[in-house]
Amino acid sequence: MEQLSGGEMVIRALKDEGVKHIYGYPGGALLHIYDALFQQDDVQHVLVRHEQAATHMADAYARATGKAGVALVTSGPGATNAITGIATAYMDSIPMVVITGQVMSFLIGEDAFQETDMIGVSRPIVKHSFSVQNPEDIPSIIKKAFHIAESGRPGPVVVDIPKDMTNPTDRFNYEYPKSIKLRSYNPVTRGHSGQIKKAIDMVLGAKRLVLYTGGGVIMGDASAELTELAKLLNAPVTNTLMGLGGYPGTDRQFIGMLGMHGSYEANMAMHHADLILAVGARFDDRVTNGVDKFCPTAKIIHVDIDPASISKTIQADVPIVGPAKHVLQEMVELVKGSKKKPGKESIDAWWQQIEEWRGRHGGRFRTDDSELMKPQQVIEMLSKVTKGDAYVCSDVGQHQMFAAQYYKFNKPNRWINSGGLGTMGFGLPAAMGVKMNFPDEEVVCVTGEGSIQMNIQELSTISQYDIPVKVICLNNQSLGMVRQWQDMNYESRHSQSYMKSLPDFVKLVEAYGHVGMKVEKYEDLEAAMTEAFSLKDRMVFMDIAVDPFEHVYPMQVPRGSMRDMWLSKTERT
Amino acid sequence: MRHIISVLMENEPGALSRVVGLFSQRNFNIESLTVAPTEDSTLSRLTVTTIGSDRVIEQITKQLNKLIDVVKVVDLTEGDHIERELMMIKLKASGQMRAEIKRTADIFRGQIIDVTPTTYTVQLTGASDKLDAFIETLGTSHIMEVVRTGVSGLSRGEKVLSL
Numbered sequence: 001m002e003q004l005s006g007g008e009m010v011i012r013a014l015k016d017e018g019v020k021h022i023y024g025y026p027g028g029a030l031l032h033i034y035d036a037l038f039q040q041d042d043v044q045h046v047l048v049r050h051e052q053a054a055t056h057m058a059d060a061y062a063r064a065t066g067k068a069g070v071a072l073v074t075s076g077p078g079a080t081n082a083i084t085g086i087a088t089a090y091m092d093s094i095p096m097v098v099i100t101g102q103v104m105s106f107l108i109g110e111d112a113f114q115e116t117d118m119i120g121v122s123r124p125i126v127k128h129s130f131s132v133q134n135p136e137d138i139p140s141i142i143k144k145a146f147h148i149a150e151s152g153r154p155g156p157v158v159v160d161i162p163k164d165m166t167n168p169t170d171r172f173n174y175e176y177p178k179s180i181k182l183r184s185y186n187p188v189t190r191g192h193s194g195q196i197k198k199a200i201d202m203v204l205g206a207k208r209l210v211l212y213t214g215g216g217v218i219m220g221d222a223s224a225e226l227t228e229l230a231k232l233l234n235a236p237v238t239n240t241l242m243g244l245g246g247y248p249g250t251d252r253q254f255i256g257m258l259g260m261h262g263s264y265e266a267n268m269a270m271h272h273a274d275l276i277l278a279v280g281a282r283f284d285d286r287v288t289n290g291v292d293k294f295c296p297t298a299k300i301i302h303v304d305i306d307p308a309s310i311s312k313t314i315q316a317d318v319p320i321v322g323p324a325k326h327v328l329q330e331m332v333e334l335v336k337g338s339k340k341k342p343g344k345e346s347i348d349a350w351w352q353q354i355e356e357w358r359g360r361h362g363g364r365f366r367t368d369d370s371e372l373m374k375p376q377q378v379i380e381m382l383s384k385v386t387k388g389d390a391y392v393c394s395d396v397g398q399h400q401m402f403a404a405q406y407y408k409f410n411k412p413n414r415w416i417n418s419g420g421l422g423t424m425g426f427g428l429p430a431a432m433g434v435k436m437n438f439p440d441e442e443v444v445c446v447t448g449e450g451s452i453q454m455n456i457q458e459l460s461t462i463s464q465y466d467i468p469v470k471v472i473c474l475n476n477q478s479l480g481m482v483r484q485w486q487d488m489n490y491e492s493r494h495s496q497s498y499m500k501s502l503p504d505f506v507k508l509v510e511a512y513g514h515v516g517m518k519v520e521k522y523e524d525l526e527a528a529m530t531e532a533f534s535l536k537d538r539m540v541f542m543d544i545a546v547d548p549f550e551h552v553y554p555m556q557v558p559r560g561s562m563r564d565m566w567l568s569k570t571e572r573t
Numbered sequence: 574m575r576h577i578i579s580v581l582m583e584n585e586p587g588a589l590s591r592v593v594g595l596f597s598q599r600n601f602n603i604e605s606l607t608v609a610p611t612e613d614s615t616l617s618r619l620t621v622t623t624i625g626s627d628r629v630i631e632q633i634t635k636q637l638n639k640l641i642d643v644v645k646v647v648d649l650t651e652g653d654h655i656e657r658e659l660m661m662i663k664l665k666a667s668g669q670m671r672a673e674i675k676r677t678a679d680i681f682r683g684q685i686i687d688v689t690p691t692t693y694t695v696q697l698t699g700a701s702d703k704l705d706a707f708i709e710t711l712g713t714s715h716i717m718e719v720v721r722t723g724v725s726g727l728s729r730g731e732k733v734l735s736l
Contacts, residue, residue, distance in 0.1 A: 119587060124598045128641040131587070148641060183736065184583055184644040308635035311628070 004174040006135035007032035007166035010099065013142040015042040016176040019070050021061070021436060022046070023054035027074025028114060029101025032166035046436065046465060048429070049457040051078050055085020056426050056455070057433030059094050060393060063416045064434045066221060068095035068149040068157075075101040075163075076114030080121065084423060086156045087125040091420025092215060092242060095154035097145045098122075105133070105162040118160045127155030132165045136172045143177045152187025153306040154219055188305065191322025191330065199277070199301045199318045200334040206275035207346035208297075208353075209235045212258065215242030215419070216280015216304060216324045223247065223412040225328035226279065232335045234347050236354055238266040240281050242419040245409035250388065255354060256363065259287040260556045261401045264361035264567065267554065269354055271563040273298045280304060280324045283314040284420070293561035303327045361554065361567055363405060372547035373522045375399060375474045379406035382444065382472055385529045390442035391416060391434045393469075395427035395451030398480035401552040403446045425454030431469040432462060442470070442533065449475045449502055449543075459512040462539050470532055471541040473505065476548040484551045488566075509541040520545045575604070576630050577649040577656055577726045580619040580637055581734050584610050588642040592619060595640065601625065601633050605658075605701075605723030616644065616736070622701075622724045647734050649726045656726035659696065660704045661686070663718040666693040670715060681707050692717065 004012060010033050014022060023046045026034045037045055048054045051073045058069025073082045079100040089096045103112040119129050128148050130141045138161070145157040203209060211233075217226050223246045230237050230253055237247040238258040247254050256263030258270055270276065276298045281287070283302075288294045291313055302309075302316035303324060310319040320327055365376045379402045382390075388408045394400040394417035409415045416434060418426040431445035445452075452473055462469065474480075482497040506516030515538045519528045525544070532540040557564040557572065566572045582588050589608055596603050601623060608619040623633060630648060637646045649656070666674050671693070678685060678695045681703065687694035697707055701724055708716065727734070 120590070123587075123591060123594050129587070133586075182641070185641050306639070308632065308639055312632060 001173040001175060003171040005032070005036065005166065005168045005171050006132075006138055006161070007036040007168060009135065009138040009172070009174055010142070010161065010166065011036045011040060011043055012174060013139050013176055014070060015040075017142065017146050019043055022070040022072050023048055023057040023433070024072030025051050025054060025074065025078060027078050027101060029075035029103060029163045030072065032163065032168055033072070033101070033161075035168065036166075045072070047461065049460050050455065051081035052085050052425065053429035053432075053455050053458045053461065055082045055096070055098060056088065056423075056429035057436075058096050058098075059085060059089045060416050060430035060433035061437050062089070062094045062096055063430075064391060064413050064437065066219060066413070068097050068146055068154075069433065071096065071098045073098065073100055074114065075103055075118070076116045079116050079118040083122065083125070086122055086158065088418050088421045088423045088426060089156040090125040090127070092418065093154050093219060094156065095149040096156040097142070097149055097159065098156060099159045099161060102131070102160045102162040104164040106164070108162065118158060122158045125156070126158050129158040129160065132159065132161045135165045135167075135170060138165070139174060139176050140180065143180045144182065147180050147182075148185065152185075153309075188322050189326070191303065191320045191327040193330065195318060195320045196327060196330050197334060199320060200331055200338065201340075202275055202299060202301065202318065203233065203277060203331075204335070204338060204340045204342055207343065208272060208274040208350045209233065209277065210269050210273040210275075211235050211237045211277050211279070212240070212270065212281055213237065213243045213246050213279045214240040214281025217243055217246035218280075218412045220280055220305065220324035222280070222324035222328050225325055225332060229328055229332050229335065232332065233342055234351075236269055236351075238262070238270065240284070240287055240419070241404055241417070243281060244404060244415040245412040248410045249408035250410055255358070257404055258562070259284075260289070261405065261552050261554065262556075263363060263405070264554050264565065265354055265357040267556070267562045267565060268357045270295055270298075271561055272353070276300050278302045279328065282309045283312065285313070288314060289556045289562055289564070290559040295562060365553070366568070373520075373525065373545065375402045375476070375546040375550055376406050377522055378472065378474055378525065378544055378546060379403050379446070381525050381529055382446070383407045385526070385533055386442050386444065390414070390444045391431070391438065393417070393427050393430035393434060393443065393445050395445070395447040396422045396424045397448050397451055398476070398484065398550070398552050399446050399448045399451075399474040401481075402474070424451040427451060428455050428458050428469075428471065431471075432458060432467045435467050435469045436465065445469055445471045447471060447473050448480060449473055449477065449505070450479045450499065456508075459509060459514065459539075463513045466537070468535070468537050468539050470539075473541065473543050474546050475502075475505075475543050476546050476550070477502065478548055480548070480550075481552070487551065488555075505541055505543040509539070514539040514541060516541045516543065518543045518545075574626075575622060575624050575650070577654065577724055578621050578623065578634060578637070579647050579649055579726065579734055580621070580643055581611070581645045581736075582617050582619060582640070583642040583644065584615050584617040585642055588617065589619070591640050591642060592621075592637065595636055596621075599632070599636060601629065605721070607723040607725050618734075620723070620725050644736065645734055647728070649728060652732065653729040654726050655729060656700050656724050657698055658701050658704055658724045659698045659722045660707070661694055661696050661720050662708070662716060663692055663694045664711065664715045665691065665717055667691050674711065674715075677707070677710055683707065
């Protein structure tokens, strides 16, 4: 049997797991591993400029492909810099394996140089973690880490490796396990047939059904099944922020995103529904608004791979624990085989009502009250120029909501954003992670002048690896979402939401060797954006001046019901 | 309502901290906690008593089940069960109190396990409310020190928590 050192085993196990890229930053505790990395060509390493970016790159790769991304960071500050990225992946149930260096095992607990209790620090934000105590265990631990990260409800797994476990002179038999079984971990592989049947009986008898689906449909690879079911039932579909692309965004049956900044028609339909079929969504507080007023007339069927997500915030009438893909497949078969058909009359009446709501608001925004470009116009233009087919990686803030509302996602896995944690600085490294793995696809980072500066150092990584992403920076010269809340709730006292000394982004990106563009007038936008996307091999940063006073609407009234919304600065339901 | 939740889990380093961390992270309450390996040294049995609404208890058991190290979880209070807790209580024992403590300990079926000219240490086993009653009966003014193990429990009859 082949003899490898612990350091070599780490890299070889990644290769055997099928990993092509890892994202990381070297340091003392990782030197043996980096030396092993140097002596092979199978696993390509991407050197970031800050460990947070490594985790976001790995995370975005996972969001685009469904497979676990890998980050490699050193002990102490390397590990703690990765924490925000791990928490981001955890909140959105994204599979990721984070390998962290650790001080030598005999120094642990002695406050050694660059020592941090990474297992302890990361404990609340990982699906699981491992600490390597024998080098021989490295292959099985890495196999377990991938298995846990990718199966069931996915999530990040940390593997903490003390430096002496990777010593190049200590060699051990290496064999990568083909499969792994854990007696304490058996995620469900199918839903309960009796419950599914009960659910479909209710669905076929419903008069005002809404399908409410989330990230579970995306990560569970179930969007084809969802689409088929929705078509069979002629039911309206709303997606959560994490679920966009799970159902085609340009289809008539799609009624938009729901929740705090959801569409008028989606929130109205939810409020008036008599049955909600929730799939892979977790009734998050940004969706439900006031839980005591949530959808008063609706029965709830809740399909989720994680039993703890069911009846956590909203009591489910029919809980179904299982993978979205399998459960939806079974539902499709049941509907096809059923003698009972959805009542045409009630469905027509329901659609008439929804169309009326859609006509009343339908995602309009005002363009006539100022000379300034509206951020919504920029996203609509982006959707047009990229034909709705780009990977859109977003940062966090108003621009994120505008992108979610106005970019029409027709495919899953193309809308990549930090939904749960809301991590500013996610967008640029996320776009990089996607582009490196899909070099022939258009990959866009939608950002603001606040978010982009949280990981702007990665412009340097982009130079090193030639990653031609496009950055659409909606520059409103303020932390727009903070400012919006201050306008609405703090009598426009703009406490610290304005940055007085923004850099000249064009010069800044040029300094890194990229292309910068500044756009200030709407009439110049289409030509500029078309030019930007024609530069296939260049990273282009579009600094686009937009109306700093624009708010994101609709916006739910805090602690109200789903239907309580501000529709503009002056109108509310 | 008070619940006794029994957890069978891998006897791995860090497993206990994941359980304890889960309780603080999710704002669940811990009244008492005991843990020790079982007859199979690869498994530990943990008993936690907690107070919460049905909804909270449901979340606690579901979240515990999600932990990778956790093999099985059961809420003992859902069925017939036996619970025991052990207490050692050191009391000021002089004059008339010596006889009084002895009598009370006998009534509660406790044992005096350490004696000095001025103190008695009583060992008492039972359900938690019995231990509370003993403390109440003697009155806090005589108590020097109390140490309790926390609750352990299992289901009555054939029902077992095992692999």
